[in-house]
Amino acid sequence: MNLFADIRNAVLEALNALQADGTLPEGLDYANVAVEPPRDAGHGDMATNAAMVLAKPAKMKPRDIADALAAKLADDPRIQSAEVAGPGFLNLRLDAAAWAGIVRAVLVNGADFGKSDMGQGQKVNVEYVSANPTGPLHVGHTRGAVFGDALASLLDYAGYDVTREYYINDGGAQVDVLARSVYLRYLEAHGQEVTFEGGTYPGDYLIEVGEALKDRVGDAYVDQPEEVWLEDVRNMATEAMMELIRVDLGMLGVQMDRFFSEKSLYGTGKIEAAIDSLKAKGLIYKGVLEPPKGKVPEDWEPREQTLFKSTDHGDDVDRPIMKSDGAWTYFAPDIAYHYDKISRGYDLLIDVFGADHGGYVKRMKAAVSALSDGRVPVDIKLCQLVKLFKDGEPFKMSKRAGTFITLRDVVDEVGPDVTRFVMLTRKNDAPLDFDFDKVLEQSRENPVFYVQYAHARVCSVLRKANAAGIAHDDATLADADLAGMTDEAELALAKKLSEWPRLVEIAARSNEPHRVAFYLYELASDLHSLWNRGNDKPELRFLQEGKPAETQSKLALARATAVVISAGLAILGVTPAEEMR
RNA sequence: GCACCCAUAGCUCAGCUGGAUAGAGCGCUGCCCUCCGAAGGCAGAGGUCUGAGGUUCGAAUCCUCAUGGGUGCGCCA
Secondary structure (H helix, E strand, O other): OOHHHHHHHHHHHHHHHHHHOOOOOOOOOOOOOOEEOOOOHHHOOEEEOHHHHHHHHHOOOHHHHHHHHHHHHOOOOOEEEEEEEOOOEEEEEEOHHHHHHHHHHHHHHHHHOOOOOOOOOOEEEEEOOOOOOOOOOEHHHHHHHHHHHHHHHHHHHOOOEEEEEEEEOOOOHHHHHHHHHHHHHHHHHOOOOOOOOOOOOOOHHHHHHHHHHHHHHOOOOOOOOHHHHHHHHHHHHHHHHHHHHHHHHHHHOOOOOEEEEOHHHOOOOHHHHHHHHHHHOOOEEEEEOOOOOOOOOOOOOOOEEEEEOHHHHOOOOOEEEEOOOOOEOOHHHHHHHHHHHHHOOOOEEEEEEEHHHHHHHHHHHHHHHHHOOOOOOEEEEEEOOEEEEEOOEEOOOEOOOOEOOEHHHHHHHHOHHHHHHHHOOOOOOOOEEEEOOHHHOOOOOOHHHHHHHHHHHHHHHHHHHHHOOOOOOHHHHHOOOOOOOOOHHHHHHHHHHHOHHHHHHHHHHOOOOHHHHHHHHHHHHHHHHHHHHHHHOHHHOOOOOOOHHHHHHHHHHHHHHHHHHHHHHHHHOOOOOOOOO
């Protein structure tokens, strides 16, 4: 139930009536007519720009349209007053019963209050993390994991049919490097001295893989050439790393619907099929690329390559899909992978990348556009860098020493709930500072705590009501008499609740789950201010001693707030706290 | 050199398909509390939304250019 959508419908009906009686000309486009909360609460509960938007097409003065619209809307029982203001806004004040209705709707619908049907059940594929299977996930991956997961939940809540997917880069050269690294650990397990050269991975996490290999094959691979062991070790190592990654994701509560292997595209004709599809559209050709201007690589020499004509679909230069030795470039399997997603019938694709893949966006969009003939939109979200701090001091990571901070380090230190919430308190394309001490602070400046505390306070009140023998199940509270809900702090809270369904749609439309986190902070803030007001005005306290009926009315609002906080946190993947310690 | 992202209060950041006097936290100033709902509360000051043009009834928001910062740029994924 979205009150703003309901009132917008009322406005549109009134506009239709005005067209019917000849006040307005026929055939007006309502697309830009909006009903939204005004910035200033003094302007009323809702405002519509209808008069200003329609003034030009109707060839009328905004004021005249607004006056006529106000007269029509006066008939609506939900609308207490409608007055024209400013350049032509129509400010609406709603009947007090509307806010009581919101509280009831929350209690009756529970976590479903706020769900939207804007997705219309469309199939969306959200691809995220997709880290190379060469080691444990680090902080950068963590942000992508949290962001992608929350986005997927948000879209699900907004009525989309969502698939969470991880693309395993197990077909390229980097898994060969992984295999060689494991092989070194294997030799080490046999007592040999080894050095990690040629970009091999020195991390400790491969020691046990090397030992496991020794346990399985004994000394069969010792002093043998790569042809003997590479494929076997690669498969084993990749599997071990994916197991590691699955466990890491599990620590964060991330559960993928599907892991898609790049390797499964090779030798199965899938890459060829995707490229053939582009070939059939005349988008594959052999040619020579210009060197990049301003920064010519030292070993540059013109070469003929097989190219994808991505410039036909918005890219800046055409991109190579095949190396000079006839092998595919990394781009070719990526094309095939997206071709596979398209052929699985998705209406919308979303890729979550790290910011260092920004240069990859245009060619990927071009590929999807070409493969789907422009039918399937793809939104690529880039997650910016995470900077770690400890007590205000930057936390240095050294790749050389292998001391990079992993997802596991972060979750072990602050827990999954704090990790997730903090990662979502910034827009995805803005850099994020993560301070191990600040995120655990119990104060207003820490949004994680502030939101959790609001929920815990409501739980505490309900526990006390329980002890006092007051019925406080949602059905009972939904029937409570809310006529006494008249204080401005109470109304502000109820109004904030009414914005939840609208916020869900806005956040989902822009694929920005951080908006949920900010909304929850505002909602918590409104609950805390009502609570604080109870200090001065005992009649505003949620527990009214000796007055069970009054207490139930107060509890209705408190419980409704907790329900929405809980629903919002569920989208972020955060567990609501029952009590603070 | 080119592409993409970013620039909002002293600091860290929000700001809806373009809406009214641009918001929050911190910091600052003043007041309140110091057993009973203060892991604080209330109020206030603080802005050329990087700059210059443009579109519009209306621009922090859209377009162009400039400046400053980040990321990336043909056989690595």
